[in-house]
Amino acid sequence: xxxxxxxxxxxxxxxxxxxxxxxxxxxxxxxxxxxxxxxxxxxxxxxxxxxxxxxxxxxxxxxxxxxxxxxxxxxxxxxxxxxxxxxxxxxxxxxxxxxxxxxxxxxxxxxxxxxxxxxxxxxxxxxxxxxxxxxxxxxxxxxxxxxxxxxxxxxxxxxxxxxxxxxxxxxxxxxxxxxxxxxxxxxxxxxxxxxxxxxxxxxxxxxxxxxxxxxxxxxxxxxxxxxxxxxxxxxxxxxxxxxxxxxxxxxxxxxxxxxxxxxxxxxxx
Numbered sequence: 001x002x003x004x005x006x007x008x009x010x011x012x013x014x015x016x017x018x019x020x021x022x023x024x025x026x027x028x029x030x031x032x033x034x035x036x037x038x039x040x041x042x043x044x045x046x047x048x049x050x051x052x053x054x055x056x057x058x059x060x061x062x063x064x065x066x067x068x069x070x071x072x073x074x075x076x077x078x079x080x081x082x083x084x085x086x087x088x089x090x091x092x093x094x095x096x097x098x099x100x101x102x103x104x105x106x107x108x109x110x111x112x113x114x115x116x117x118x119x120x121x122x123x124x125x126x127x128x129x130x131x132x133x134x135x136x137x138x139x140x141x142x143x144x145x146x147x148x149x150x151x152x153x154x155x156x157x158x159x160x161x162x163x164x165x166x167x168x169x170x171x172x173x174x175x176x177x178x179x180x181x182x183x184x185x186x187x188x189x190x191x192x193x194x195x196x197x198x199x200x201x202x203x204x205x206x207x208x209x210x211x212x213x214x215x216x217x218x219x220x221x222x223x224x225x226x227x228x229x230x231x232x233x234x235x236x237x238x239x240x241x242x243x244x245x246x247x248x249x250x251x252x253x254x255x256x257x258x259x260x261x262x263x264x265x266x267x268x269x
Contacts, residue, residue, distance in 0.1 A: 036087040036120040039206065041151045041235075042144035050074075052142055054114075054124070055233055055250060056081060057210070058203045062093055063232045063250045065263075068110055068130040068138035069098050076261035077112060078232060078252030090115045094252075095130060096259035108132045109259040121146050153207040153236060157181050160199060160209055160234070162245070164266035175266055183213060189264060191225040191255075193218040199234065207235040211251060224256040234266075243267050 039058040046052055050067040051074065064077035079093025091114050097107030109132075116126035123145060130138040157179055166173040166189065175185035181199040197213030212231040218224075232251035245268040252261045 034086065035083055036118045038081055038083055038089050038118050038124065039151070039203075040121065040124070040146045041208075042124045042126075042146055044142045044144040046140045046142065052128075052140075052144065054126070054144060055208065055235075057208045057233065058206065060091070061202075061210075061233075062091060062114075063252060064093055064095070064112075065250070066095070066128070066138075068095055068112070069107070071098050073098075075110075076250060076252060076263055077110075078261070079112070079114075081114060083118065087117045087119065088115075089118050089124065089126065094259055096252075096261055097132075106258055110137065112138075121148065151206055151208075154204060155201050155207050155209050155236070156204060157199065157201060159236075160247070163269040164247070165269055166264055167267060174269075183211070187215070187262075189262070191215055191218060191223065191228070191260070191262075192220050193225055195230075197230075209234045209247075211249065213251070225260065226256070228255040228260060229253050230260070230262060232262075237265060 037058060038056045038060065040056055042054040044052045048070065053065040055063045060080045060082050062079050062081050065074045067074050075095045077093040077095040079091060081089050081091030083089055093112050095110040095112055097109045110130040112128060112130040114126050114128050116124065118124045123143060126142050126144060128140050128142060129136055161177050161179045164175040169188050172186055172188035175183060177183045177199060183199055184196045187193055187195050193215035194217045195213040195215055200210045202208055202210050211234045212229065215225045215228045218226045230251040230253040234247045234249045237246045237248050247266050249266060250263050
């Protein structure tokens with residue numbers, strides 16, 4: 001339950017808690033005829049008043065937070081988008097199926113499509129449709145708002161490097177990040193594995209940092225994560241009440257059991 005409350009807190013704060021700037025200034029939107037960038041952290045709510053957040057890097061990689069199956073606990077997705085005809089956005093992502101208590105069995109993973117238009121650094125008008133083998137389970141037309149205070153903060157491996165842990169189970173949750181982006185540690189939150197990988201800056205003017213790691217030496221009695229490669233983003237947390245130097249990680253990947261996601265806050269040791 002503590003992990004669930006932390007997750008909800010993170011999403012609420014990302015949606016409503018602006019932070020300080022890392023020094024970069026707001027760029028002017030592209031002019032008429034220019035290809036609009038989809039990059040940003042985009043916030044909105046669906047018709048059920050559930051939070052929807054799309055994290056889109058300047059290279060089009062996407063991670064998503066939404067509730068396509070009506071759960072009070074958000075689901076996470078991973079995929080990509082591209083822009084054609086100046087401002088037309090199209091792409092796809094996958095969302096993990098809900099875990100059904102008390103058995104812990106997973107529901108069916110969902111395939112999602114996203115399409116719409118973007119006004120750079122202002123608004124993303126997006127239709128999202130998610131389906132399982134029986135048909136459409138989630139279909140929304142969204143107006144997602146851009147927040148420069150969240151996205152337009154500088155990123156660098158020098159700032160990212162350090163020793164981190166999670167708020168819970170500190171003895172079995174550790175992450176070391178070197179100045180060249182090499183990372184390694186132990187992860188004990190659902191999966192119980194060693195992790196090793198690499199981080200890289202996508203664009204120094206923006207907060208999203210590319211992260212990829214592989215799980216090994218897993219000791220889970222339930223679930224199979226051995227060899228699972230996770231990828232996604234880390235971003236400096238814009239929470240005024242949070243510990244300075246904390247980073248939110250949102251990673252997704254395909255485990256032998258299906259789509260898997262990680263949504264955690266790493267705090268400096």
